[in-house]
Amino acid sequence: MRIAFVVQRYGLEINGGAELHCRWVAEHMQKHFPTEVLTTRAFDYITWKDHYPQAEEVVNGIKVRRFSVSKSRNPERFGRIQNYILHHEHKENDEFKWLDEEGPNSPSLLNYIKKHESEYDYFIFLSYRYYHSYWGINTVPQKSILVPTAEHDPVIHLRIFKDLFRKPRAFVYNSEEERKMIQTLSRNESVPGLVVGVGTEVPSTFSAEKFRQKFKVEGPYIIYIGRIDENKGCHKLFEYFLKFKREAGSDVKLILVGNSVLKVPSHSDIYHLGFLSEEDKFDALSGAELLVMPSFYESLSMVTLEAWALGRPVLANASCEVLKGQCQRSNGGLYYENYDEFREALKLLLSFPRLRRALGKNGQRYYEQNYTWDIIENKYLSILDRLGTK
Amino acid sequence: MDKQNVDEHRPEVAVKIDYEHLDVAQIMSQIKKIAAEKPRRVILEEPSPAEIKPELSFGLFPAIPPATLSFKQKIRIKIAKLMKPFFPLIRLLALPIHEELTRTIEHLHETNQRVDYLFERLAERDVSKDYIKLLHNLSHNLVVELTKLKIEEETLKSKTRILEKDLESLTKREKALEKKVFK
Numbered sequence: 001m002r003i004a005f006v007v008q009r010y011g012l013e014i015n016g017g018a019e020l021h022c023r024w025v026a027e028h029m030q031k032h033f034p035t036e037v038l039t040t041r042a043f044d045y046i047t048w049k050d051h052y053p054q055a056e057e058v059v060n061g062i063k064v065r066r067f068s069v070s071k072s073r074n075p076e077r078f079g080r081i082q083n084y085i086l087h088h089e090h091k092e093n094d095e096f097k098w099l100d101e102e103g104p105n106s107p108s109l110l111n112y113i114k115k116h117e118s119e120y121d122y123f124i125f126l127s128y129r130y131y132h133s134y135w136g137i138n139t140v141p142q143k144s145i146l147v148p149t150a151e152h153d154p155v156i157h158l159r160i161f162k163d164l165f166r167k168p169r170a171f172v173y174n175s176e177e178e179r180k181m182i183q184t185l186s187r188n189e190s191v192p193g194l195v196v197g198v199g200t201e202v203p204s205t206f207s208a209e210k211f212r213q214k215f216k217v218e219g220p221y222i223i224y225i226g227r228i229d230e231n232k233g234c235h236k237l238f239e240y241f242l243k244f245k246r247e248a249g250s251d252v253k254l255i256l257v258g259n260s261v262l263k264v265p266s267h268s269d270i271y272h273l274g275f276l277s278e279e280d281k282f283d284a285l286s287g288a289e290l291l292v293m294p295s296f297y298e299s300l301s302m303v304t305l306e307a308w309a310l311g312r313p314v315l316a317n318a319s320c321e322v323l324k325g326q327c328q329r330s331n332g333g334l335y336y337e338n339y340d341e342f343r344e345a346l347k348l349l350l351s352f353p354r355l356r357r358a359l360g361k362n363g364q365r366y367y368e369q370n371y372t373w374d375i376i377e378n379k380y381l382s383i384l385d386r387l388g389t390k
Numbered sequence: 391m392d393k394q395n396v397d398e399h400r401p402e403v404a405v406k407i408d409y410e411h412l413d414v415a416q417i418m419s420q421i422k423k424i425a426a427e428k429p430r431r432v433i434l435e436e437p438s439p440a441e442i443k444p445e446l447s448f449g450l451f452p453a454i455p456p457a458t459l460s461f462k463q464k465i466r467i468k469i470a471k472l473m474k475p476f477f478p479l480i481r482l483l484a485l486p487i488h489e490e491l492t493r494t495i496e497h498l499h500e501t502n503q504r505v506d507y508l509f510e511r512l513a514e515r516d517v518s519k520d521y522i523k524l525l526h527n528l529s530h531n532l533v534v535e536l537t538k539l540k541i542e543e544e545t546l547k548s549k550t551r552i553l554e555k556d557l558e559s560l561t562k563r564e565k566a567l568e569k570k571v572f573k
Contacts, residue, residue, distance in 0.1 A: 331414045340425035348405055348421065358412050 001033040001384065002119065006136050007126045008104050010039040010064055011052065016227070018127045018149045021198045021302070025124075026062050028199070028377050037064045038112065038123075040104045040132070047072045048104035067109035077101060086154050095160045103131050110135050117143065122384065124172070129155055134164055141167040145383065150178050151297035152321060162186045170383050172196045174300035176329075177321045194383055197300050199373040202309045203279060208287025211280065215273060220350065221253040222315070223288035225281060225303045226295070228260035228272070233294030233317055238265050240294075240342045245269060247343065252350055255288065257281055286310050289356060290333075290349055298322050305371050308332050308363030313356050315345055332363025 007022040014020060022037070029035050037059075043051035049072045057064050078101045084090065085098050109132055113123065117140050125133040128148040137144045146168040150156055165186035171193030173179040183189055211217065228234045234256075241254050242265065256264060256272045264272045276284065285291065291307035293316040298304075301323060304314050314333030316323035318341075327333040334349060336342040349356055369375075405420045459467070473480075 328415055331412050334414060334418060334421070338425070341421055344421045344425045345418075348417075352407065354409065355407055358409055359414075362412060 001121045002036070003029065003033060003122050003124060003384075004036045004038050004113075004120045005124045005126065006038045006109075006113070006132055008040060008048075008130045008132060009042050009045065010037050010059070010066075011043065012059060013043065016302075018147070021147070021149065021300075022126045023060075023062075024198055024201070025376070025380070027060050028373055029380060030062060032377065032381060035062055036120075037062055038109060039064060039066055040069050040106045040109060041066045042069050042104050046075055065112070067106045067112060069104045069106050070108070071100075071103070071105040073101060073103045073105075082155070085158065092159055095158050098155075098158070099131055099134055099160065102129065105131050110139055114139050122169075122387070125168070128161060128164060134160065137164060137167050142169060144168040145170045145172060145387075147172040147174075148178065148182060149174060149299045150182060151299050152181060153297050156181070156185065166191060169387055170194075172380070172383065174198070175322045175325060177325045178299050181321075192383070192386060194379055196376060196379040196383075197305075197371055198302060199371050199376045200302055200305050200309055200367075201278075202306065203282050206279075206282040206286045206310070208283060211283035211287050214280070215271070215284075217253065217255065217271065217287075219251050219253060220289050221255045221271075221287070222290050222292050222346075223255045223257065223284055224292050224294070225257040225285065225306075227258050228256055228262050228264060230262055231295075231297070233296050233319075234262050236317075237292060237294035238270070240339050241270070242267060243339060244343050244346060248347055250347075250350060252289065252346075254292075255284060257284060282306070282310065285312060288312055290315050293317060293320075293323055295323070296320055301326075304333075305367055308360070308367040309371075311357075311360035311364040313349060313359035313363060315342075315349060326366075330363050330366030332359050332366055334359070 005022050005026045007019055009019050010023065011019075012023075014023075026035050026037055040048065041050040041052045042048040048069045050068055052066050055066055057066075078098075081094070081098050081101050085094050113136055120143065122143050122145055123136065123140055124145045124147060125136050126147045126149060127133055128146060128150055133146065137146060144167070146165075148165075148171065155161075162185060165182055165188045168191060171179070171182070171188075171191060173182070173193055173195045174197050176195055179193060179195055224234070224237060226232055237254075244250065245252075245267075251269075253269045253271060256270065257274075257276050259275050260272060264270060273284070285307055288307075290313045291304065293301055293304055293314060295301065295317060296319050298320050299322060301316075304316070304323065304326060307314055308330065314323075314327060316327055316333055316335045318324045318335035318337045324335050327335050334345040336345050349359075404424065405417060407417060
């Protein structure tokens, strides 16, 4: 059996989202059968401009074929088209225009799939909302498996995706909530699908003390890991945290790990450490009282799984159904819908170390039962087994 | 339930936690209840007289021991005492202003009520607007469907006419054949 993963970007430098998800899964599936990655030469996810010079390279033992992006994205025009299709009556053609603008527009990638279809048993497409997935699945529907990585954002309601969700041979969902959302939207219950998600690489040793010494952090702290962005709900997190500090008079600190596209408020108890190495990240996470996840849209929060893998509890935004569902299923975290609930939940978690330990332990058990690599690999194998060799 | 396994009622955090059967949904429902109650509690709590600042107390509030008063507050009380004989005159002069203020407040209150009413009407209007839009779409769809049905009806009518003519010619043919056969 030969498998190709098709994803919008690929590289060791890309350290989050569906791209990292794809890299991890591809590297693990390599053990079971020959695996390739078909992707674009883009690195920048805003413009999709060609960045990687080589057409072919081997990344961590995986053969990667890169294809040029014929038209880079103009963010201003894209914003205008998206705004139009989301807020006005429109035709299907307008949605195709949006998809063209969404990109990464790479007809050569599609031509390759069409020409070399017979050389692969299955094409696993990641992220439903991009050009490569839509047209790729339409090129080889009988050999396609879709990992939608869908969030509850408005574009999922576009008409073109309703049809798309009925076309692949199978689905690999990230969460129960994602499956429910896609099935409700497209009535695609007849297409086989399994909730799989992704595993995570946890280092064997980590030290909270090392982190405290290196970054001079004293006292209890809560941590946020990820892009510091309004889309991730960070503006609300800052507002709630500062209000909580004023009202509760707590000495807890907020540690932010990740690159920022949003202004971080200057406050003596908010530490923005920027992007950290995996080692530092796990050291920081292991010393935190809890992980806070303010994001409104997530298809599967890898960092939440990492926190649970280390036995840390989570405080998540309940507006994100996936995070809320994960917290309820795992009994590994609390959630909030507004400031009052944030205050009460955080106050409770900070006041009761035993509760934090119990939630962390539950989270760890949930992670071990569902998200270790053996389990993830077996789930992928069972899907491929069910579909059979073409 | 094992008492040791339940964290109950710290004065500030009144959430029961059963550690043996930890249930996040159950903890969250308690947190939601507390979060919903707290703001109301704040509104209902009235400030105690001690919390009211002494500069507002021109004999209206219980006397505060002079030792706790600042120099500024002592001066204010002295001035108030000196002015006491002139209070009736000041009240007389201030009465029209007071009445005018009361009337203005009443007007403001009425205006606020009207604004609230208008906002409600505005919300209703928005809903009606949406309904009208929906009705417009519905009528448009109905017109399209009726047009299709009309065309269908016309087609069926023509088909019937053709069938009638066919039947007529077949009957004529039958009669002609009968004549020939039974001649």
